[in-house]
Amino acid sequence: MNSVSNFFSPLRTDRGGQAVLITLALVAIIVPILHLALPQSSPLYVSSYSVTLVAKYMCYALLAISVDLVWGYCGILSLGHGAFFALGGYAMGMYLMRQIGSRGVYGDPILPDFMVFLNWHELPWFWHGMNMFWLAMLMVILVPGLLAYLFGWLAFRSRVTGVYLSIITQALTYALMIAFFRNDMGFGGNNGFTDFKDILGFDINKPSTHATLVVITALVLALSYIACRYIVSSRAGRVIQAVRDAESRARFIGYRVESYKVWVFAFSAVLAGIAGALYVPQIGIINPSEFSPINSIEIVICVAVGGRGTLYGAVAGAVLVNVLKTYFTTAIPEFWLYVLGAIFILVTIFLPKGVVGLLESKKARDKADAVPEAKAA
Amino acid sequence: MILSRKLLSTLLVLISLFGVAARADPQQDYAAALAQLPNASYSDKNDIVKTIVTLQQPGARQVLQAFLDGMLYARTADAKIFIVTEQGDQFQLVDALTQKSAGSAAQTDFDKIGTNNGLRKLLRSAIAQFDLASSDKAVRLAAVRDVLNDPDDEVIKILRERANVELDSKIKSEIKQGLALADLSSDAADTRLVAINTLSGSLNPNVYNRLQAMLEQSADGSYAEPDDRVRAAARKAVAHIDHWRTFYSIIETSFFGLSLGSVLVLCAIGLAITFGVMGVINMAHGELMMLGAYTTYVTQLLMPNHIGLSILVAIPAAFIVSACVGMLIERGVVKFLYGRPLETLLATFGVSLILQQLVRNVFSANNRPVETPEWLAGSLQINDAFSLTYNRIYVVLFTIIVFVVLQFILKRTTLGLNVRAVSQNRAMAKAMGIRSEFVDMLTFGLGAGIAGVAGVALSQLTNVGPNLGQAYIVDAFMVVVFGGVGNLWGTLVGGMSLGVANKVMEPYFGAVLAKILVLVFLILFIQRKPRGLFPQKGRAAEH
Numbered sequence: 060m061n062s063v064s065n066f067f068s069p070l071r072t073d074r075g076g077q078a079v080l081i082t083l084a085l086v087a088i089i090v091p092i093l094h095l096a097l098p099q100s101s102p103l104y105v106s107s108y109s110v111t112l113v114a115k116y117m118c119y120a121l122l123a124i125s126v127d128l129v130w131g132y133c134g135i136l137s138l139g140h141g142a143f144f145a146l147g148g149y150a151m152g153m154y155l156m157r158q159i160g161s162r163g164v165y166g167d168p169i170l171p172d173f174m175v176f177l178n179w180h181e182l183p184w185f186w187h188g189m190n191m192f193w194l195a196m197l198m199v200i201l202v203p204g205l206l207a208y209l210f211g212w213l214a215f216r217s218r219v220t221g222v223y224l225s226i227i228t229q230a231l232t233y234a235l236m237i238a239f240f241r242n243d244m245g246f247g248g249n250n251g252f253t254d255f256k257d258i259l260g261f262d263i264n265k266p267s268t269h270a271t272l273v274v275i276t277a278l279v280l281a282l283s284y285i286a287c288r289y290i291v292s293s294r295a296g297r298v299i300q301a302v303r304d305a306e307s308r309a310r311f312i313g314y315r316v317e318s319y320k321v322w323v324f325a326f327s328a329v330l331a332g333i334a335g336a337l338y339v340p341q342i343g344i345i346n347p348s349e350f351s352p353i354n355s356i357e358i359v360i361c362v363a364v365g366g367r368g369t370l371y372g373a374v375a376g377a378v379l380v381n382v383l384k385t386y387f388t389t390a391i392p393e394f395w396l397y398v399l400g401a402i403f404i405l406v407t408i409f410l411p412k413g414v415v416g417l418l419e420s421k422k423a424r425d426k427a428d429a430v431p432e433a434k435a436a
Numbered sequence: 437m438i439l440s441r442k443l444l445s446t447l448l449v450l451i452s453l454f455g456v457a458a459r460a461d462p463q464q465d466y467a468a469a470l471a472q473l474p475n476a477s478y479s480d481k482n483d484i485v486k487t488i489v490t491l492q493q494p495g496a497r498q499v500l501q502a503f504l505d506g507m508l509y510a511r512t513a514d515a516k517i518f519i520v521t522e523q524g525d526q527f528q529l530v531d532a533l534t535q536k537s538a539g540s541a542a543q544t545d546f547d548k549i550g551t552n553n554g555l556r557k558l559l560r561s562a563i564a565q566f567d568l569a570s571s572d573k574a575v576r577l578a579a580v581r582d583v584l585n586d587p588d589d590e591v592i593k594i595l596r597e598r599a600n601v602e603l604d605s606k607i608k609s610e611i612k613q614g615l616a617l618a619d620l621s622s623d624a625a626d627t628r629l630v631a632i633n634t635l636s637g638s639l640n641p642n643v644y645n646r647l648q649a650m651l652e653q654s655a656d657g658s659y660a661e662p663d664d665r666v667r668a669a670a671r672k673a674v675a676h677i678d679h680w681r682t683f684y685s686i687i688e689t690s691f692f693g694l695s696l697g698s699v700l701v702l703c704a705i706g707l708a709i710t711f712g713v714m715g716v717i718n719m720a721h722g723e724l725m726m727l728g729a730y731t732t733y734v735t736q737l738l739m740p741n742h743i744g745l746s747i748l749v750a751i752p753a754a755f756i757v758s759a760c761v762g763m764l765i766e767r768g769v770v771k772f773l774y775g776r777p778l779e780t781l782l783a784t785f786g787v788s789l790i791l792q793q794l795v796r797n798v799f800s801a802n803n804r805p806v807e808t809p810e811w812l813a814g815s816l817q818i819n820d821a822f823s824l825t826y827n828r829i830y831v832v833l834f835t836i837i838v839f840v841v842l843q844f845i846l847k848r849t850t851l852g853l854n855v856r857a858v859s860q861n862r863a864m865a866k867a868m869g870i871r872s873e874f875v876d877m878l879t880f881g882l883g884a885g886i887a888g889v890a891g892v893a894l895s896q897l898t899n900v901g902p903n904l905g906q907a908y909i910v911d912a913f914m915v916v917v918f919g920g921v922g923n924l925w926g927t928l929v930g931g932m933s934l935g936v937a938n939k940v941m942e943p944y945f946g947a948v949l950a951k952i953l954v955l956v957f958l959i960l961f962i963q964r965k966p967r968g969l970f971p972q973k974g975r976a977a978e979h
Binding site for chain 1: 779788789790914955959963
């Protein structure tokens with residue numbers, strides 16, 4: 060009994076996390092019902108556009124959690140998480156491209172359209188087997204995970220830290236971007252992958268598939284959140300935070316700082332990859348611009364807006380910033396960059412703990428007001 | 437009737453030719469020869485052209501050129517000859533004989549004086565003869581090159597005569613080379629041998645192709661060149677030329693590399709100051725360069741008639757604009773974030789987004805056209821295998837100047853002393869009475885101003901648009917980190933070596949892959965030496 064309550068204690072004390080999980084549960088129940096059960100004329104009907112938007116926010120929230128795990132808890136500011144996200148997306152995209160089969164414009168049963176267009180006659184080796192869902196999912200995890208592991212192993216072992224690490228992660232995503240823009244890479248060049256038909260045999264454009272994917276996304280996000288919460292509350296999690304606060308001291312006490320950093324970095328890259336894999340079938344397109352450095356920086360600022368080192372703050376920040384983005388890019392597009400730029404500046408200068416920090420300090424002030432004796436003492 | 441007309445004109449030509457010998461009044465003969473052109477047959481026209489060449493009258497070259505270009509017309513009414521230029525359905529007229537403008541008239545009033553292939557060939561060689569006798573060296577050189585494109589016996593004869601009297605050594609060697617090329621087709625093996633020896637030092641692609649062609653083996657095993665000795669000489673000459681071509685292409689690649697490296701250094705050096713000296717990650721650096729490029733554009737709008745001068749005006753203007761914006765950024769944003777480099781990264785990234793959008797709103801999202809002044813266009817032709825474009829030469833020189841000035845400011849001025857003091861030990865510098873906040877502002881302004889100056893150079897090399905900055909920011913950071921933070925020499929060496937490495941790899945891997953490889957190399961390099969090529973040592977390295 061006691062061990063069971065211990066097991067749940069990380070979540071029991073995590074108020075923000077409970078709010079996140081409850082919201083996700085509500086989204087997973089209400090959105091599909093409103094989308095599928097109601098007629099289109101109903102005022103409560105959720106259009107497929109909105110369903111896609113909700114899915115997109117959740118994918119970004121997952122990416123934000125992964126960034127928060129390394130930045131907020133381990134002090135590694137990665138400007139390359141967009142790359143892991145995109146790699147996961149590309150792995151999923153490859154599976155979806157193979158599912159198109161002979162329904163493509165050129166009707167080739169094996170080769171995706173862009174390869175026929177480039178006059179290729181057989182699949183490059185890395186495309187083999189990507190028509191199998193399990194293999195594609197394995198790649199969603201392995202490719203970002205292994206890349207991050209290798210990158211982290213090289214970087215942390217030689218103690219590349221701080222700004223230097225940020226700059227080389229940015230160089231990584233930039234290099235991948237220009238690489239994926241090349242047609243010879245075998246990933247569709249400029250245009251990337253699009254025009255998907257179905258996933259696991261279900262028509263990807265049907266409302267029921269949309270609804271199912273949203274539920275799955277919510278579920279994956281919730282599970283990832285819980286996993287991250289357990290990691291940061293665990294013994295290893297506390298070592299990770301010690302590394303963030305005083306890396307040398309943690310090393311001198313006898314912890315193998317590099318291993319902890321590499322593993323948390325790789326795990327976070329896997330989460331980012333999964334986020335990308337969920338993103339692609341719902342948005343319906345993946346192209347090299349997903350690798351562009353600005354995407355990675357944007358997600359970092361989402362975490363900063365929400366409040367780093369809290370996990371639920373990352374979710375809140377990602378949703379908040381992207382809701383703003385949706386609003387501004389449709390209503391007054393020329394103002395969006397001003398708003399985003401202002402968010403960057405104001406949050407870093409005035410809100411180092413983000414929106415969550417603002418709420419918490421207000422709560423703390425209320426408490427202090429309620430117990431004036433405490434102040435006097 | 438037709439026969440009698442032809443007979444008459446032939447007779448006239450004969451008379452006029454006879455007249456040359458008899459009366460020795462070239463001006464009159466010239467006029468007479470011209471007058472016969474409209475009604476002459478093609479064979480008569482040949483004779484007339486030859487006559488005109490021997491008479492050497494002023495204006496004759498223009499007439500022949502117009503004749504060749506199909507711009508020589510005769511007025512239907514009185515058979516008077518004009519050089520015309522089309523203007524709508526009118527002709528602008530120039531009197532062929534006097535070279536004076538004669539107003540304009542309707543096209544329908546004129547008959548073209550026709551040419552055929554044989555005549556055009558003759559005209560070309562006639563014009564070349566005029567040009568070869570010109571007192572202007574450039575005209576003579578152009579004429580030699582022109583006729584050598586399509587040499588025939590006539591041309592060879594003219595050139596041989598010219599070779600004996602030509603004084604200018606460059607033209608003379610050009611003629612010799614042309615004659616030697618022609619000699620390669622000679623029937624006598626010895627002549628060919630001598631020609632090959634003459635040509636063996638030449639880097640002209642025509643020569644190379646001809647010599648290669650001689651060495652070609654046809655399917656039955658016979659060579660295009662039958663003589664063994666000549667073939668051996670040709671093989672040797674080709675090897676010799678290959679050697680020199682490789683040599684020059686290495687120099688050329690290194691030079692391309694240096695010029696690319698210079699651009700990288702220009703972009704990175706301002707960053708090296710803000711990042712290296714102040715520890716601030718200025719992600720808006722690229723946008724400060726963009727502002728410099730737009731300043732160039734505005735300067736050109738303000739002085740449209742002095743494009744050449746506008747670039748020189750733009751350099752200080754861009755420095756001031758970017759430096760002011762930089763100081764604003766420092767006062768408004770960076771000041772609050774000293775000692776927190778990751779936060780400065782995020783905040784200045786926000787600034788960069790705002791600057792980009794500002795430029796989009798003010799100048800539109802499209803690229804702006806920035807003109808290249810004449811003194812930057814063109815190239816310095818060293819020989820046939822090697823030429824350097826002026827804009828590349830100037831960007832290398834410009835980078836060196838900027839570097840030297842910057843070093844001077846940091847090492848020899850009070851400002852530089854203060855900057856170095858603050859960067860080494862802020863508290864101590866303050867205690868000594870240095871206004872560290874003021875120094876911070878000026879340092880940031882200096883870095884930003886250099887970015888603006890880099891923008892002027894970039895405006896001549898790439899498109900000026902809102903995304904100009906983003907394209908260079910990653911490279912610029914890599915250069916600074918590669919060279920070693922806080923070390924301007926490191927930035928210079930780092931940028932130049934990355935530029936050269938990039939250009940050396942480009943022919944083997946293609947531009948994009950070369951760039952990727954350089955980035956991968958840098959990522960791996962930083963793992964080996966996290967503090968760059970030239971790490972700071974001693975106290976300065978501690979923070």
